[in-house]
Amino acid sequence: MFNFEINGMSLLIKTMKLKIIKNLLPALLLSFLTASLNAQSNNSLIFGNALDKSKKMERAGTILTAVGGLALFTGNILFWKVYNKQDNNNPDEDKAHTYGHIMLGGLGLIAVGIPLLAVGKAKERHITIEAELVKFKEFTSLSGIGLRIRF
Secondary structure: OOEEEEEEHHHHHHHHHHHHHHHHHHHHHHHHHHHHHOOOOOOHHHHHHHHHHHHHHHHHHHHHHHHHHHHHHHHHHHHHHHHOOOOOOOOOHHHHHHHHHHHHHHHHHHHHHHHHHHHHHHHHHHHHHHHHHHHOOOEEOOEEEOOOOOO
């Protein structure tokens, strides 16, 4: 090899640096793409957050349904008592309207709670199934189920 001096730096050092950069640049690019693909994978942390969210939705739906059912039942009994007491000549209209509104509020809470409960439960089931499929896909290959050896 020839060693030429150009601007205080030998030509040999420049060509060596150029070869190193040419070899290092694709390796860095490949490692960056691999890291970005791994960052987009479905990991258990994402499933855990989604599972917590669906459990909270299910819990909120359960609470709303229970409170709505209790309000509907209580309003119905109190409304029945207003019209079925001994002196039925003058039923208290204000109480009857109040108890009717309690029943309607209970129906509204039930109407909101049941879909929340159903959607939360369905999402929880789908997330659990998807998480198990992702775990299962790690052990599969093109030729079938087996162990995959990674280097």
